[in-house]
Amino acid sequence: MPTQTELLSAAAKAARVAGEGAVEADAGRRLRPEVVDALADAGFSRAFVPAESGGAPVSFTEVTRAVAAVAEECPSAAWVGSLMAHTGRFAGFLPAEGRADVWADGPGTRLVAGLVSQVVAQPVDGGWELSGTWSFVSGVEFSEWALLMATTDAGEARFFAVPRADYTFEDTWFTLGMRATGSHALTVERAFVPAHRSFPFADLMAGNQASDEAVYAAPWLAVNSLTFAAPILGAARAALAVVTASLSSPKPPKDSVRVDIARSAGEIDAAELLLLRAAGTADRGGVTAEETARGSRDCALAVEILAGAVDRLFRGSGTRAQAEGSPLQRIWRDVRGAASHGGLQFESAALRWAAPRPAGA
CATH class of the missing domain: 2.40.110.10 (Butyryl-CoA Dehydrogenase, subunit A, domain 2)
Structure with a gap:
């Protein structure tokens, strides 16, 4: 195994x-x-x-x-x-x-x-x-x-x-x-x-355990969004790799495009940190209701960030990126399709996290 x-x-x-x-x-x-x-x-x-x-x-x-x-x-x-x-x-x-x-x-x-x-x-x-x-x-x-x-x-x-x-x-x-x-x-x-x-x-x-393994103790909402967010993270990295290759060309992109590339790279890194915090919290065990809501919120937010970063990379790559044979258009379609999944929508996750609480909680 x-x-x-x-x-x-x-x-x-x-x-x-x-x-x-x-x-x-x-x-x-x-x-x-x-x-x-x-x-x-x-x-x-x-x-x-x-x-x-x-x-x-x-x-x-x-x-x-x-x-x-x-x-x-x-x-x-x-x-x-x-x-x-x-x-x-x-x-x-x-x-x-x-x-x-x-x-x-x-x-x-x-x-x-x-x-x-x-x-x-x-x-x-x-x-x-x-x-x-x-x-x-x-x-x-x-x-x-x-x-x-x-x-x-x-x-x-x-x-x-x-x-x-x-x-x-x-x-x-x-x-x-x-x-x-x-x-x-x-x-x-x-x-x-x-x-x-x-x-x-x-x-x-x-997370009512049917087995002794810690992975079964995690509440569903603490980890379910990771199922669908992880592929988007990898796809965003792929989009970034396609675009950063242009930095090595004899005629590098104009400054505004390079700034967009740097911003998207940082956003992809930030989204990864959010996803890994959610995963790490579940791995630690003893996930509280607050941590469950936070994990769901963070996954949805990470996906919003990733989709935005890929949008920026796609838009900044111009008409060539829209060609049928361009890997960037395929990645962009995949990210947008995956990000529409019901389990990744920020509003429902946000409302769970920001639910009314007792005073002082």
Whole structure:
């Protein structure tokens, strides 16, 4: 199983594979199978698998760094790798028998998550029956199990673990950016889910540990935004690398553009510090409600900063950057697409952090 330093080293190898196919992936709206294999082999799919299920969980900090490294070559691949890791943490909240089912063939099971749905799980003898469609399930084409959120007839939100044989997907992901994430619609028709393959969403929200590993103690809102912010960090670095190459040209950019490059570089560094503080706080354990709200706020703010920095770099690069073959326009599309994710919006995060408090708190 990968240690923290091994994950980052393996991510560099996966990044090279992803980078070789990044242009093709964007044009064809699909990652190459060997890219997904490289992500799994690097350890993303088992990064947060409990030790008792064959894993060796690494830190949120290391996963964030590893995802960003892949995103420097292909943001879509990094997005899928990040979800592989964090969805594995979801599965760690299943009862022991459910975890045994999901990881029966080892800790490398490729998991996806579906949270966007109006499905109501129907109680049946021994568990539930699921039927319905979940939108925007990134990486579903290459998945082996899905963790799908639905409500019960009592109104409780729960996750349900469903094997690949029980769901299909429809090619629905036609977008401006992050085109190769394969975030298609997943459909289930009358699948039986035994009780041991389900857990309350409230357990994930609160970090009610189903395992002794510290990564399971982190409240969901303290770390969920890292899943989607880390690929944007790596993509912003890639945009900066493209533009800073112009500083070595025989005719360097004019002073105003150089100032913009320096400002964007500083902003990308500042955003990284915000993300790593959120990850480090979760790694430390004992995350308070205030720290949870701060982590969510910081991730959303970091994404705003990163998107603004990439906007500035793109705008300052002129018409050439808009050419179809320009890597900068592809990166800009990916950053703008990723930054629109609902979990990264600053207003909701800000209102959680700035909630009314008792006097003196």
